Amino acid sequence: MPVLKELLQKEREYLNDFFDRFACDQADEVLKEMMKCQGMVFFTGVGKSGLIAKKIAATMTSTGMRSLYLSPMDALHGDIGIVTENDLFVMLSKSGESDELIQLLPILRSKGVTTIAVVSNKESRLVKGCHLHVYLPVEKELCPFDMAPTISTTVQMIFGDLLAIALMRLRNLTKDQFVENHPSGRIGKRVLMKVKDLMVEGNGIPICAPQHKLVDVLVELSNKKCGCILVVDESRLLEGIFTDGDLRRALQNHGAAVLDRPMKELMSGSAKWIGPQKLAWEAMQDMERDQKKAITVLPVLEDGRKVVGLIKLHDILQAGI
Numbered sequence: 001m002p003v004l005k006e007l008l009q010k011e012r013e014y015l016n017d018f019f020d021r022f023a024c025d026q027a028d029e030v031l032k033e034m035m036k037c038q039g040m041v042f043f044t045g046v047g048k049s050g051l052i053a054k055k056i057a058a059t060m061t062s063t064g065m066r067s068l069y070l071s072p073m074d075a076l077h078g079d080i081g082i083v084t085e086n087d088l089f090v091m092l093s094k095s096g097e098s099d100e101l102i103q104l105l106p107i108l109r110s111k112g113v114t115t116i117a118v119v120s121n122k123e124s125r126l127v128k129g130c131h132l133h134v135y136l137p138v139e140k141e142l143c144p145f146d147m148a149p150t151i152s153t154t155v156q157m158i159f160g161d162l163l164a165i166a167l168m169r170l171r172n173l174t175k176d177q178f179v180e181n182h183p184s185g186r187i188g189k190r191v192l193m194k195v196k197d198l199m200v201e202g203n204g205i206p207i208c209a210p211q212h213k214l215v216d217v218l219v220e221l222s223n224k225k226c227g228c229i230l231v232v233d234e235s236r237l238l239e240g241i242f243t244d245g246d247l248r249r250a251l252q253n254h255g256a257a258v259l260d261r262p263m264k265e266l267m268s269g270s271a272k273w274i275g276p277q278k279l280a281w282e283a284m285q286d287m288e289r290d291q292k293k294a295i296t297v298l299p300v301l302e303d304g305r306k307v308v309g310l311i312k313l314h315d316i317l318q319a320g321i
Helices: 003-021 024-036 048-062 072-076 099-111 125-129 151-170 175-180 185-192 214-223 244-260 280-288 313-318
Strands: 041-045 067-069 088-093 114-119 132-135 228-232 238-243 297-302 306-312
Touching (some): 024 088, 024 114, 024 132, 024 151, 041 048, 041 099, 048 088, 088 099, 099 114, 114 125, 214 244, 238 297, 280 297
Parallel strands (some): 041 067, 088 114, 114 132
Antiparallel strands (some): 228 238, 297 306
């Protein structure tokens, strides 16, 4: 059996064991503490667990939870001063025996801080020294020596993601509130950039009248480089669409004689469209919804009838959405 396939099967087995044995009641107690926390939620860990702690803290922060990663070594050398009795201190450790974390416990206790151990060893010193604990069952690491953190860090990440999303739901975080924390990048663009921000408009829109012959609109179709031409009446109301693909099929089926036919006979009268205030991401989803009949352009209509623009899939992708 190929190595990767074998490892994938083992990882599935080990993770299934975690899901089967994970105790949600312990996690619920942690959620309750986080919901009533008036201060900051600190996450810490040593080595790979520290990296996971940093990621969990970042995810929490992005969802509006006041959260921060604090290195155990930095904490022991002065940074513990930022922690107050209103805070929670979450410690990630597979063994629950990391000396750097154990050394923090008496200092945190003296400050009146609520401590939470997230471990894979129920009998560890960390469990005995913290107010609450969550047991993350790990049957075995994926490493052939059962040493390199693999399954243990994966389940830590799963636990952190569960906490973050559960808090989003319990705190009724809205999409707008989430977006406020992600003004840039793909997330921000997907929920902020509208069709009107990316659409071709004005003289850039390829249009023609229903009575125009195909031969008369070829220059418009080619010069505007939109992959289509919109057929509109004198009030600029959409009557149909004619694409580059329609042109190829028309020439293949009818030959040169099709050039003298009017656009009203060649256009598709049931064109999909979108409004200018819709999200550009929604336009992309509409274009890609049916992969058997994928489209690359959408007419932009005001009040569902008047042409005010044309949005291209290429421009949406170029915008980083």
